[in-house]
Amino acid sequence: MTDHEPLELERFLPYRLSILSNRVSQAIAREYQQRFDLTMTEWRVIAVLARFDGAGLSAREVAERTEMDKVAVSRALARLVAAKRVVRRTHDGDKRRSVLLLSAKGWKIHDVVAPLAREHERELLGRLDADERRMLQRVLDKLAPV
Template identity: 80%
Template sequence: MADHAPLELERFLPYRLSILSNRVSQAIAREYQDRFDLSMTEWRVMAVLARYDGEGLSASEVAARTEMDKVAVSRALTRLVEARRVSRRAHDGDKRRSVLRLSAAGWKVHDTVAPLARAHERSMLAQLSADEQRALLAILDKLAPV
């Protein structure tokens, strides 16, 4: 019989980070999914478009900034454009490139959801002391620089 060394997933850092990310994201997502029929991917796309509003991003740029799969971003953008939450127009210098921006309806959703997301973040961080919060942010900056 071969020797096996199974991973202890409950102690494996990537697994634990994934679980934490899912828990946090799903807690926030429940609110905007029910209220706005908005998926997690759609919200992340909207958040990136809002953050970089002055730049007018392409779908590829959205995928790169979110580090999400291009197909998932494309599907989310299709739904957001159909729901008129995102506008798509051809780039002035390159008709093959689309420029994406939040529409007025998209901004309305964003301006409702963003405070909910910030409140969830504050609630989660309130479980940590000020020193723990600083340490967590320093660790995140080190492991996943922005």
């Protein structure tokens, strides 16, 4: 007899949310990876820079807003800058601080992928009725307030 009490992963909420997140993200990721040679992290960086266009976010702010690992964000940004999808500029003449903005190439990708992502979200939410969608939104707002 053992004193161990293994987690039932298939019933463990963090595990289930992680699996769901991976499935949802991977479904759309396949398309933009094939079309634009874009990783999931790179797409999220593009999406955040688009969302806060004009603000000129630092790499640290991008990592904070995406809640992704700083090293992963840094690698993604390096690739995006090298591919001329993101532009790095100095912040108001302060050479110690750089800000990141989408380039025309970055916006072009965003303007193709964002509608695909929205359509994917509509299809996913279409599996729920109106009451379930409202409940899901309330639960998400409670568990992960924006």
